[in-house]
Amino acid sequence: MTTLPTAFDLNSFDLKTYLAEYGQLVVQALERNITRYPSGNRVTHAMRYSLFAGGKRLRPILCMAAAEAVGGNKDDVMDVAAALEFIHTYSLIHDDLPALDDDDYRRGNLTCHKAFDEATAILAGDGLLTSAFEVLARAAGSGPFSPEKLLKVIARISQAAGCNGMILGQMLDIEGESKSYTQTELENVHNKKTGAMMEVSVFSGAYLGGGTPEQISALDTYAVHTGLAFQVADDILNVVGDPKVMGKAVGTDAARDKSTYPALLGLDGARDFADQLINKALQAIVSFDNKCDPLRSIATYIITRSR
Amino acid sequence: MTTLPTAFDLNSFDLKTYLAEYGQLVVQALERNITRYPSGNRVTHAMRYSLFAGGKRLRPILCMAAAEAVGGNKDDVMDVAAALEFIHTYSLIHDDLPALDDDDYRRGNLTCHKAFDEATAILAGDGLLTSAFEVLARAAGSGPFSPEKLLKVIARISQAAGCNGMILGQMLDIEGESKSYTQTELENVHNKKTGAMMEVSVFSGAYLGGGTPEQISALDTYAVHTGLAFQVADDILNVVGDPKVMGKAVGTDAARDKSTYPALLGLDGARDFADQLINKALQAIVSFDNKCDPLRSIATYIITRSR
Numbered sequence: 001m002t003t004l005p006t007a008f009d010l011n012s013f014d015l016k017t018y019l020a021e022y023g024q025l026v027v028q029a030l031e032r033n034i035t036r037y038p039s040g041n042r043v044t045h046a047m048r049y050s051l052f053a054g055g056k057r058l059r060p061i062l063c064m065a066a067a068e069a070v071g072g073n074k075d076d077v078m079d080v081a082a083a084l085e086f087i088h089t090y091s092l093i094h095d096d097l098p099a100l101d102d103d104d105y106r107r108g109n110l111t112c113h114k115a116f117d118e119a120t121a122i123l124a125g126d127g128l129l130t131s132a133f134e135v136l137a138r139a140a141g142s143g144p145f146s147p148e149k150l151l152k153v154i155a156r157i158s159q160a161a162g163c164n165g166m167i168l169g170q171m172l173d174i175e176g177e178s179k180s181y182t183q184t185e186l187e188n189v190h191n192k193k194t195g196a197m198m199e200v201s202v203f204s205g206a207y208l209g210g211g212t213p214e215q216i217s218a219l220d221t222y223a224v225h226t227g228l229a230f231q232v233a234d235d236i237l238n239v240v241g242d243p244k245v246m247g248k249a250v251g252t253d254a255a256r257d258k259s260t261y262p263a264l265l266g267l268d269g270a271r272d273f274a275d276q277l278i279n280k281a282l283q284a285i286v287s288f289d290n291k292c293d294p295l296r297s298i299a300t301y302i303i304t305r306s307r
Numbered sequence: 308m309t310t311l312p313t314a315f316d317l318n319s320f321d322l323k324t325y326l327a328e329y330g331q332l333v334v335q336a337l338e339r340n341i342t343r344y345p346s347g348n349r350v351t352h353a354m355r356y357s358l359f360a361g362g363k364r365l366r367p368i369l370c371m372a373a374a375e376a377v378g379g380n381k382d383d384v385m386d387v388a389a390a391l392e393f394i395h396t397y398s399l400i401h402d403d404l405p406a407l408d409d410d411d412y413r414r415g416n417l418t419c420h421k422a423f424d425e426a427t428a429i430l431a432g433d434g435l436l437t438s439a440f441e442v443l444a445r446a447a448g449s450g451p452f453s454p455e456k457l458l459k460v461i462a463r464i465s466q467a468a469g470c471n472g473m474i475l476g477q478m479l480d481i482e483g484e485s486k487s488y489t490q491t492e493l494e495n496v497h498n499k500k501t502g503a504m505m506e507v508s509v510f511s512g513a514y515l516g517g518g519t520p521e522q523i524s525a526l527d528t529y530a531v532h533t534g535l536a537f538q539v540a541d542d543i544l545n546v547v548g549d550p551k552v553m554g555k556a557v558g559t560d561a562a563r564d565k566s567t568y569p570a571l572l573g574l575d576g577a578r579d580f581a582d583q584l585i586n587k588a589l590q591a592i593v594s595f596d597n598k599c600d601p602l603r604s605i606a607t608y609i610i611t612r613s614r
Binding site: 036037038041042043044047090094097099100117118119120122123125126127129130131133134136137138140146147148150151152154155158159161162163164167168170171172174175 | 425458
């Protein structure tokens with residue numbers, strides 16, 4: 001592993017406790033926002049099933065951590081953080097569908113269409129995506145930011161989630177199953193499929209948290225590299241991961257003959273590449289004070305995680 | 308048919324020309340907004356396929372007509388109108404999927420998943436829904452309304468499209484295939500499935516067009532009744548319609564043993580009910596001047612249309 005560019009001592013920050021504590025705040029925000037919808041019907045039931053099936057809550061935590069990194073208050077961005085997790089959860093439900101990745105398990109539980117049925121899973125995904133924007137639009141007044149700033153965040157989140165971002169990435173990823181991508185093409189796919197939403201999670205927190213343009217730009221560089229590293233690590237875990245720890249099948253990429261970093265660079269090459277990306281991410285935020293330590297720690301965690 | 312409550316002369320208003328002219332403006336607004344996304348990929352191609360496959364453009368036209376009914380300018384709400392049609396088109400793509408209604412034809416063309424494939428259709432629907440909110444968030448400055456007002460419209464549209472509205476209605480509609488609804492239950496299903504989006508289309512136009520609370524309230528009553536009448540007419544057309552004119556199959560509700568108005572009230576009873584609803588819709592806007600004639604004419608068209 002390459003040397004970290006700062007004096008930041010990984011051992012001095014208790015990431016496990018941080019992720020547990022902030023993850024719990026995310027769950028509370030999800031709960032507060034999902035109760036807006038009538039319970040006792042199948043689609044809300046399915047939305048709750050997937051929303052509360054665990055998960056790292058990485059995107060909302062990135063949003064909260066970015067707000068705090070620039071001196072903002074995480075409480076002000078909790079609804080925006082919840083909306084980001086709504087969108088992430090919808091994307092998992094739809095990606096798992098038989099017509100797409102056809103996965104039976106996610107985080108050790110049956111996927112939504114297996115626990116319910118395909119129609120319900122399609123509608124539950126649609127419901128979470130739609131609700132995300134209701135949560136966002138109603139977040140005016142949840143923090144000391146103007147309606148103009150909130151509209152800009154909504155525009156950026158929809159752009160990242162949409163056909164210039166995550167959805168296009170997913171389409172290109174599917175098309176990649178029948179052709180070989182170069183490394184540059186693969187980076188484009190992953191920047192869109194995974195990177196765009198992680199990048200906008202950091203942006204939303206930093207922007208609504210009151211960051212300066214320079215801070216926001218530095219955090220954006222951090223997010224781009226961390227987002228790509230996350231996907232490289234995902235590809236590696238699909239080769240060497242423990243399905244029991246991961247709660248989902250491994251070896252599926254190779255079975256589908258998908259373009260991945262291990263396939264392109266070999267396992268060691270992919271690991272080196274991930275290290276380089278995280279190094280660049282940490283360099284981008286080298287001038288930030290210790291309020292940025294959670295983001296530093298998350299970047300390192302992303303390539304050392306086991307699930 | 309019951310007597311219309313106003314001196315409004317249906318023959319004095321050329322609805323056909325109006326719908327053609329306003330429909331063309333909608334198409335231009337759709338084109339302007341869809342070009343935001345990169346072309347040359349399968350998902351954008353599928354989005355365009357469904358977006359430009361014709362259709363009555365009823366929701367965006369209701370929005371434009373409501374803006375003008377309160378003295379506003381239709382140009383100011385064109386992007387909002389386009390977003391409403393994005394959402395409507397996404398809902399049709401997903402409703403047509405094999406796991407839901409499993410329809411092969413829509414407006415005389417192959418449905419999206421038949422023209423492309425299921426994965427692409429799911430993503431194209433997701434893409435249109437997501438893009439709708441990008442279009443909405445970027446509509447600040449497209450008219451003389453404040454960011455606060457635009458946020459309220461985004462919240463209302465997502466509420467109408469979501470799990471208190473269209474998506475819940477679709478779920479209840481699917482569940483209705485295996486049980487019998489009473490008329491009250493059926494009205495609830497349709498108010499959510501079809502009514503909510505038509506209501507919010509009228510609201511968005513009236514609110515952003517600068518309507519008074521009284522005007523907005525009257526137009527809301529108009530929209531609720533017109534929306535329900537639209538669904539009753541849809542049920543009737545599914546029994547007596549000409550598949551060649553409609554561009555889709557008929558008799559499908561009876562084949563699925565679905566709860567419909569003709570099934571509950573008989574054909575004549577359903578027609579009477581639709582007439583009563585339109586009568587109430589027209590009564591609600593009786594005090595509006597002739598700038599409201601398009602809305603009056605549309606209400607009447609809705610129950611006399613052949614597709």
